[in-house]
Amino acid sequence: MRRLSDVIVLTERNLIHIAREPLRLSDVTIQPVLFTILFVYVFGAGIVLPGGGSYTAFAIAGLLALNLTTSAIGTAVGLSADLGSGVIDRFRTLPTWRAAVLVGRSLTDLMTAAICAAIVALTGLLLGWRPQGSVAGTIGGFALFLLFSYAVSWGCAVIGIMSKDPESAQGIGLIILFPLSFVSYALVPTQRMPAVLRVIAEWNPVSSVTAAARRMFGNPNPSASIQAWPMQHPALASLIWSLALLALFAPLATHLYRRRTID
Amino acid sequence: MASELMIEAHGLQKRFGRTVALDGLDLEVHAGAILGVLGPNGAGKTTAVRVLTTLAAPDGGSARVAGHDVVADPLAVQRSIGVTAQDATLDEVLSGRQNLVMVGRLAGLRRGAARARAVELLEQFNLTAAADRVLKTYSGGMRRRLDLAAGLMTRPPVLFLDEPTTGLDPTSRKQTWQIIRDLVADGVTLLLTTQYLDEADELADRIVVIDHGRAIAVGTAAHLEVTISEHDPAAIGALVPLVAGAIQVSHGGRRLRAPVNGGAGLATRVVRALDEAAVGVDALDVRQPSLDDVFFALTGHAAEEEEEIVGATAQ
Numbered sequence: 159m160r161r162l163s164d165v166i167v168l169t170e171r172n173l174i175h176i177a178r179e180p181l182r183l184s185d186v187t188i189q190p191v192l193f194t195i196l197f198v199y200v201f202g203a204g205i206v207l208p209g210g211g212s213y214t215a216f217a218i219a220g221l222l223a224l225n226l227t228t229s230a231i232g233t234a235v236g237l238s239a240d241l242g243s244g245v246i247d248r249f250r251t252l253p254t255w256r257a258a259v260l261v262g263r264s265l266t267d268l269m270t271a272a273i274c275a276a277i278v279a280l281t282g283l284l285l286g287w288r289p290q291g292s293v294a295g296t297i298g299g300f301a302l303f304l305l306f307s308y309a310v311s312w313g314c315a316v317i318g319i320m321s322k323d324p325e326s327a328q329g330i331g332l333i334i335l336f337p338l339s340f341v342s343y344a345l346v347p348t349q350r351m352p353a354v355l356r357v358i359a360e361w362n363p364v365s366s367v368t369a370a371a372r373r374m375f376g377n378p379n380p381s382a383s384i385q386a387w388p389m390q391h392p393a394l395a396s397l398i399w400s401l402a403l404l405a406l407f408a409p410l411a412t413h414l415y416r417r418r419t420i421d
Numbered sequence: 422m423a424s425e426l427m428i429e430a431h432g433l434q435k436r437f438g439r440t441v442a443l444d445g446l447d448l449e450v451h452a453g454a455i456l457g458v459l460g461p462n463g464a465g466k467t468t469a470v471r472v473l474t475t476l477a478a479p480d481g482g483s484a485r486v487a488g489h490d491v492v493a494d495p496l497a498v499q500r501s502i503g504v505t506a507q508d509a510t511l512d513e514v515l516s517g518r519q520n521l522v523m524v525g526r527l528a529g530l531r532r533g534a535a536r537a538r539a540v541e542l543l544e545q546f547n548l549t550a551a552a553d554r555v556l557k558t559y560s561g562g563m564r565r566r567l568d569l570a571a572g573l574m575t576r577p578p579v580l581f582l583d584e585p586t587t588g589l590d591p592t593s594r595k596q597t598w599q600i601i602r603d604l605v606a607d608g609v610t611l612l613l614t615t616q617y618l619d620e621a622d623e624l625a626d627r628i629v630v631i632d633h634g635r636a637i638a639v640g641t642a643a644h645l646e647v648t649i650s651e652h653d654p655a656a657i658g659a660l661v662p663l664v665a666g667a668i669q670v671s672h673g674g675r676r677l678r679a680p681v682n683g684g685a686g687l688a689t690r691v692v693r694a695l696d697e698a699a700v701g702v703d704a705l706d707v708r709q710p711s712l713d714d715v716f717f718a719l720t721g722h723a724a725e726e727e728e729e730i731v732g733a734t735a736q
Contacts, residue, residue, distance in 0.1 A: 167526045175514050248510035251474045253499040254527040421477035
């Protein structure tokens with residue numbers, strides 16, 4: 159119970175930060191709108207989907223993947239900023255659960271990811287995207303995205319703990335997450351990618367979660383014709399990926415955090 | 422003084438790379454007492470506080486706070502202490518009130534209790550008017566007061582204040598002193614570090630002087646002043662018969678300081694003796710010994726700007 163209360167207090171603290179400095183949220187509010195419009199109208203104009211279907215209907219799941227993956231960088235930046243300030247020392251002299259700082263941060267980022275997902279979806283709806291699947295399927299698709307984003311944010315926690323300041327945390331996060339987002343089936347049908355990149359894209363968790371969501375939203379999903387296992391079982395693959403990332407990064411981040419916060 | 426020990430450290434060692442921060446530090450503070458830990462920058466004061474407040478793990482030695490080992494049972498130590506660190510350790514983006522409530526809740530208070538205690542402390546520390554302003558807008562003195570208040574949220578029996586007045590203007594400094602005196606009247610045990618000699622003299626029952634990570638002198642202020650005379654005497658033949666202890670030479674031999682047993686005509690005799698030894702005197706000052714003198718005597722280097730006792734110019 160004490161642990162839960164510590165997590166709640168620290169999550170509340172992060173939410174007060176957001177309320178006081180809402181511009182910091184621009185990467186989950188303004189940026190998704192820009193990306194969505196940019197991809198649908200600029201890139202979408204030049205992309206023909208194999209098997210037909212509108213690019214808008216195809217792209218929204220990919221834009222959810224792109225935005226939710228890159229928004230996890232917020233965890234790296236926020237944690238790194240905390241570690242660089244004296245406030246962590248204050249927490250550490252209190253009888254507080256040590257990992258509460260990490261859990262509180264990841265929960266905050268889960269909430270901002272939900273906001274981000276809602277903004278992308280609303281923008282998509284305005285541009286003509288419609289989920290065609292069942293209500294449960296559509297909710298399930300969003301749930302898979304949020305779970306994946308949560309898992310990635312624990313990876314970003316590791317980056318945040320290992321970076322010396324928020325700027326380098328942001329830089330390293332982008333270097334890792336941008337290629338991860340783009341070398342995937344998220345935004346383009348990849349049939350014409352070079353072979354090596356195509357294999358990477360097929361096994362990329364971003365592709366799995368996008369393909370699963372497309373299927374659940376009832377949107378065009380050209381990767382269904384690809385024989386690679388994750389493309390045939392995208393929902394299962396994205397679940398396995400998310401849980402595996404969590405199982406790896408949550409203990410790793412906790413361990414590194416303990417090491418970094420004791421002289 | 423048979424009361425129980427609330428803070429005890431034995432042979433604490435701490436190294437950062439090649440820098441030795443603590444080199445066998447011993448400390449003892451009885452319940453309800455105030456220990457002033459005095460030393461220049463880099464003496465190891467902050468490291469000592471960090472080890473005692475579970476922020477740093479010692480490389481050697483042992484320490485207990487409120488009866489709990491800082492390494493084996495940090496949680497029990499954390500439940501017994503309040504800490505005000507040298508650097509600001511509160512959240513810049515939260516208001517004063519929100520900071521206090523957060524700290525109180527993380528220390529285990531329920532929401533209602535934390536809020537009530539915050540109101541009380543904001544009032545006591547004269548911060549009520551600023552309670553709902555973001556910390557960024559606070560002055561240095563207000564921040565220190567809030568930092569102190571944060572350390573008091575759970576009414577801990579043991580308090581650590583690391584240089585509580587460094588960087589404060591004289592008024593804020595006096596206010597902070599008053600707050601500390603009030604705390605002690607409430608019976609808390611307090612360890613206070615400072616580089617200000619007057620502060621240690623003003624507040625502490627006992628003083629430990631540390632330098633290079635080791636306690637080089639322990640005692641009451643009065644006791645420490647006596648140890649001056651135990652320092653190695655310098656060979657200034659003319660003065661030796663007139664002074665009561667070590668003669669310290671500084672400023673390239675142009676400044677001499679020595680303890681004396683005051684008496685009628687002492688200054689006259691000093692000037693005459695120096696004159697007979699063909700030493701010209703620029704200025705002469707006889708005054709009560711201060712902790713500055715103690716500090717100089719113990720560490721061999723000055724802590725703050727010095728005042729002259731005896732100034733002499735060799736011809």
